[in-house]
Amino acid sequence: MKRHIPKRDPVFSDLAFAGRYAKKHLKMAQKFGEEYARKLTTRGFQKGRVLDSGCGFGETLIYLAKTFPEAEFAGVDLSEPLLELAISSAAKANVSGRVEFKKADVHNLPYPDDHFDVALNINMLHLVTDPLKMLDELERVLRDDGHLFIADIRRSWIGLVEPEFKSAFTVAEARAILDKSATRKGMLIAGFLWWRFETKNSG
Known part of the structure; x- marks a missing residue:
């Protein structure tokens, strides 16, 4: 299936659309929070600085903030409506003092x-x-001994019933982008709907 570049605004500048997006993806974001909290705990992480680059409505970062009370968190996104939702959710979760959401x-x-x-x-x-530039920026701001986690949907026949998947990369395309970037060595795991990349360091 050929990749389809979406015409919609990827910044989600419409408040109503941002709200619908957050509602639709809430459970997914929470599951990522659970997954990364488990992996970081296994690696011995307790305190330090955590970045979510493209944080959206912030639910994954908020989950981690509740799990690691000694750590500090930063989330960046270009969508003001999504950032407003993130700031509100952080306040409700009583983690605003350790979580900063910023338009960037x-x-x-x-x-x-x-x-x-x-x-x-x-x-x-x-x-x-520019996926390469984004990945290079992640590598720049991450410490040499830091933990890197990347995940994205993968293009497959699912795109026939779920249009968003038509704009995704295949696992092979994602691997080629990662290899071309400055991203440190890690493990790429192909799932049914998603692929995941993470560094091998175990803390």
């Missing part, structure tokens, strides 16, 4: 080199205009 471009992160101990990037690779 994932291609040009507003952080110094080697700033974060953990970096997340979920459901973003197929949406951005």
